[in-house]
Amino acid sequence: MLANYVPIFVMLPLGVVTIDNALEDKDTLVKQLKELKKAGVDGVMVDVWWGIIESKGPKQYDWSAYRSMFQAVQECGLKLQAIMSFHQCGGNVGDIVTIPIPQWVLDIGESNPDIFYTNLKGNRNREYLTLGVDNLPLFNGRTAVEIYSDYLKSFRENMSDFLESGLIIDIEVGLGPAGELRYPSYPETQGWAFPGIGEFQCYDKYLKAEFKEAAAIAGHPEWDLPDNAGEYNDTPESTEFFKSNGTYLTEKGKFFLTWYSYKLLSHGDQILDEANKVFLGCKLKLAAKVSGIHWWYETDNHAAELTAGYYNLKDRDGYRPIARMLSRHHAILNFTCLEMKNSEQSADAKSAPQELVQQVLSGGWRENIEVAGENALARYDSAAYDQILLNARPNGINKDGQPKLRMYGVTYLRLVDELLQETNFDIFKTFVKKMHADQDYCQDSEKYNHRLGPLERSKPKFSTEDLLDATKPVEPFPWDKETDMSVTGGGGGLLSYLISKIFSLFK
Numbered sequence: 001m002l003a004n005y006v007p008i009f010v011m012l013p014l015g016v017v018t019i020d021n022a023l024e025d026k027d028t029l030v031k032q033l034k035e036l037k038k039a040g041v042d043g044v045m046v047d048v049w050w051g052i053i054e055s056k057g058p059k060q061y062d063w064s065a066y067r068s069m070f071q072a073v074q075e076c077g078l079k080l081q082a083i084m085s086f087h088q089c090g091g092n093v094g095d096i097v098t099i100p101i102p103q104w105v106l107d108i109g110e111s112n113p114d115i116f117y118t119n120l121k122g123n124r125n126r127e128y129l130t131l132g133v134d135n136l137p138l139f140n141g142r143t144a145v146e147i148y149s150d151y152l153k154s155f156r157e158n159m160s161d162f163l164e165s166g167l168i169i170d171i172e173v174g175l176g177p178a179g180e181l182r183y184p185s186y187p188e189t190q191g192w193a194f195p196g197i198g199e200f201q202c203y204d205k206y207l208k209a210e211f212k213e214a215a216a217i218a219g220h221p222e223w224d225l226p227d228n229a230g231e232y233n234d235t236p237e238s239t240e241f242f243k244s245n246g247t248y249l250t251e252k253g254k255f256f257l258t259w260y261s262y263k264l265l266s267h268g269d270q271i272l273d274e275a276n277k278v279f280l281g282c283k284l285k286l287a288a289k290v291s292g293i294h295w296w297y298e299t300d301n302h303a304a305e306l307t308a309g310y311y312n313l314k315d316r317d318g319y320r321p322i323a324r325m326l327s328r329h330h331a332i333l334n335f336t337c338l339e340m341k342n343s344e345q346s347a348d349a350k351s352a353p354q355e356l357v358q359q360v361l362s363g364g365w366r367e368n369i370e371v372a373g374e375n376a377l378a379r380y381d382s383a384a385y386d387q388i389l390l391n392a393r394p395n396g397i398n399k400d401g402q403p404k405l406r407m408y409g410v411t412y413l414r415l416v417d418e419l420l421q422e423t424n425f426d427i428f429k430t431f432v433k434k435m436h437a438d439q440d441y442c443q444d445s446e447k448y449n450h451r452l453g454p455l456e457r458s459k460p461k462f463s464t465e466d467l468l469d470a471t472k473p474v475e476p477f478p479w480d481k482e483t484d485m486s487v488t489g490g491g492g493g494l495l496s497y498l499i500s501k502i503f504s505l506f507k
Contacts, residue, residue: 001397001399001435001437001438002439002447002448002449003398003401003402003403004350004393004397004398004402004403004406004437004439004448005401005435005436005437005439005442005448006392006393006406006407006408006409006410006435006437007042007043007079007409007410007435007436007445007450008041008042008409008410008411008412008431008432008435008436009041009042009043009044009045009079009081009161009409009410009412010036010041010043010044010045010411010412010414010415010419011044011046011411011412011413011414011415012029012044012045012046012047012414012415013097013413013414013415013416014047014089014096014097014099014160014213014326014414015071015096015097015099016029016046016067016069017049017052017065018052018065019051019052019099020105021052021053021055021062021064021065021122022065023065023066023068023072024124026068026072028456029069029072030072030075030076030400031312032415032420033072033078033207034058034076034347035152035425036076036078036415037076037077037078039079039425039428039429039432040241040429040432040433040436040440040441041078041432042078042079042409042441043073043078043079043080043081043169044073044078044079044080044081044415045081045082045172045411046069046080046081046082046083047083047085047089047179048083048084048085048121048155049085049089049099050084050085050086050087050102050174051089051099051101051102051255052065052099052149053151053154054067054102054151055102055103057104058104058139058140058147059150060156061151061154061158062301063154063159064153064156065189066120066159067158067159068161068328070162070167074162074165074167077443078163079166079167079168080167080168080169081169081170081172081287082155082168082170082171082172083102083169083172083173083174083179084148084151084171084172084173084174084275085157085174085179086101086128086129086148086151086174086175086179086384087101087127087128087174087176087177087178087179088100088101088126088128088177090289094296097118098411100126100433101124101126101127101128101129102314105129105139106126108117108138108139109124109126112138114130114132114205114206115129115130115133115138116128116129116130116163116204116283117130117183117184117201117202117204118201118202118203118204119131119190119199119200119201119203119414120199120203120225120226120227120229121199122203122260123190124361125177125184125187125189125190126405127177127178127184127187128145128176128184128434129257130201130204130206130207130214131144131207131254132202132204132206132207132210133206133265134207134267134270134271136206137148137413140378141386144417145270145271145465146276147497148271148273148274149271149274149277149278150350151273151403152171152173152274152278152279153278154174156278156279156282159259163282163283163284166283166452169285170279170284170285170287170291170332171275171279171284171285171287171451172287172334173271173272173275173286173287173288174289174481175267175268175271175272175283175288175289176264176267178289178291179289180289180290180291180336181202181264181267181268181288181289181290181291181309181322182264182290182291182293182309182310183200183260183264183307183308183309184204185198185199185200185201185304185307185308185309186198186232186293186308187232190232191232191233192212192233193205193232193233193349193350194233194295195295195296195304195306195346195348195349195351196231196232196233196234196293196304197229197230197232197233197234197235197236197239197296197303197304198232198303198304198307198308199230199231199232199307200225200226200229200260200307201307202260202263207469208225208500210263211224211225211256211259212224212409212505214259215231215255218255220252220255221326221452223252224403225256226241226247226253226256228240228241228247229241229242229247229307229482230242236296236299236301236303239303241253242303242306242479243301244299245478246301246302247299248306248334257306257311258311260309260311261309261310261311261318262319262449262467263309265321265322265325265467268288268322268325269325269328269329269461271456272286272288272325272326272329272331272458273329273478274459275329276329276330276455276457276458277294277457277458279366279455280454280455280456280457281393281454281455282454282455283453283454283455284452284453284455285330285331285332285370285452285455286329286330286331286332286334287331287332287333287334287372288322288324288326288331288333288334289334289335289336290310290319290333290334290335290360291308291310291336292335292336292337292340292353292356292360292376293305293308293310293356294337294345294351294352294353295345295349295350295351295358296342296349296350296351296352297350297351297352297353297355297356298349298351298352300314300438301313302318305318305380311471312359315473315475316471316473317363317470317471317472317474318471319359319360319363320363320366320367320470320471320474321467321468321471322376322471323363323364323366323367323369323470324462324467324470325462325467326364326367326369326465327367327368327459328458328459328460328461328462329371329458329459330455330456330458331369332369332370332371332372332408333360333369333370333371333372334371334372334373334374334411335357335360335361335364335371335372335373335374336373336374336375336379337353337356337357337376337390338357338373338375338376338387338388338391338392338410339375339376339377339379339384339385339387340353340354340357340387341353341354341383341387342354342355355476357391357478358394358476359476361373361391361394361405361476361477362468362474362476362477363476365405365477366474367470370408371407371408372408372409372410372411373391373392373407373410373411374410374411374412374413374414375388375412375413376413377413378413378414378416378418380418380419380427381427382427382486382487382488383421385427385428385430385431385434385487386483386486386487386488387483388410388413388431388435389431389434389435389483389485389487390479390480390483391407391479392406392410392435393405393483393485394438394477394478394479394480395478395479395480396415396480396483396484396485397411397437397484397485400450405477408450410435412428429488430487431487432488434483434486435483435485436449437485438444438485441475
């Protein structure tokens with residue numbers, strides 16, 4: 001039965017290390033970590049904020065508070081997943097702490113605001129640097145990619161003992177806002193509200209110039225970036241770009257969407273290649289997070305996915321090319337919204353989180369990579385846990401060996417006081433046990449076929465044709481209707497259904 005075991009991690013609080021680079025309440029953290037350990041949790045995940053570590057100036061890194069925190073995690077017998085968080089904390093769903101990117105970078109942005117993602121109206125987003133500056137030496141002689149690479153090198157040097165001891169088992173490389181490989185198309189700081197379609201974010205001068213160059217090479221120097229795709233809170237049909245028979249279906253629209261999505265893919269590819277070089281030989285895996293944009297998924301245009309950079313339509317897979325790119329770096333695809341059911345979403349959002357999860361995970365498995373995931377919103381009810389369990393093993397338990405489909409791991413968001421309240425924590429402990437296929441906590445990951453060998457060098461880069469080949473839609477793997485490892489003891493159960501319905505009323 002151990003072959004069915006899916007390890008479960010818990011995301012630490014956003015401000016566990018403060019903006020002043022201090023681990024202020026270590027005693028409380030250690031107490032909470034011990035509670036998680038007693039519950040059978042395998043490890044924790046934590047954001048390692050660029051805005052904290054390199055805040056004092058270029059290449060002035062201070063890892064001391066994080067070293068103290070890592071030591072506490074190690075002493076509690078938990079494993080660690082570290083996120084290299086090159087984005088701002090604050091302005092996204094669930095952000096209760098504000099940690100900007102380093103001030104010296106923001107200062108450069110004062111005189112050159114085009115280093116930030118920009119929408120059609122010219123609004124700048126200071127969450128994350130535009131991919132348009134990835135290879136431009138605008139930061140005291142360094143490019144954005146060199147900044148990220150230097151940060152990763154410093155992490156490896158300063159955390160070498162934790163890497164060698166096996167504490168750190170994966171490095172998730174932040175590739176955009178909220179640490180996700182996407183454009184910041186739906187920023188609450190600029191007035192976006194669910195289920196708005198969002199806006200394209202490629203109107204900084206660098207990406208504008210790149211697009212004009214690409215259009216000219218394609219024989220269409222007259223083409224410009226879209227000016228008819230609406231505003232953050234529009235519906236698709238109210239825009240010329242996304243409406244039925246809209247611009248997105250024209251030659252010009254397809255060219256733009258291919259360019260926009262490919263720029264994002266190349267951005268992730270280049271930074272992961274750097275990460276692979278830095279952590280070569282370490283016994284860990286690299287990972288990248290993809291956002292679960294489930295609203296407007298049921299429409300032909302998939303507008304909210306398109307503005308975020310996922311060129312996904314009924315006849316075009318926008319996620320398998322990402323999985324294919326990740327495969328060359330031996331990287332895990334980490335997806336979100338695992339807890340969501342279609343029935344919990346408002347009908348006007350045309351939302352389909354279940355089919356989206358099925359599509360993305362299937363694409364990862366078809367590309368022979370490991371897939372992991374997390375919940376998008378805080379949930380403490382059995383219906384949410386059962387949905388996560390279903391996605392973790394879509395065809396259930398295999399009593400004779402490894403199940404056909406099994407997620408590599410799941411991270412639960414997040415460690416807060418509410419999770420540790422007795423009633424909530426009791427059901428969470430049952431959830432952990434079910435993730436482990438009713439087996440006891442297992443420290444030796446090889447026993448459930450997780451072998452962590454030294455990280456190998458990335459394989460050769462895929463051609464554009466290879467990546468475009470991955471856009472051909474393939475039927476997703478079939479999913480069971482409900483998990484065979486329900487936290488209620490049944491196969492989903494009436495109680496779970498009622499809780500789910502009550503939750504949807506208060507959403």
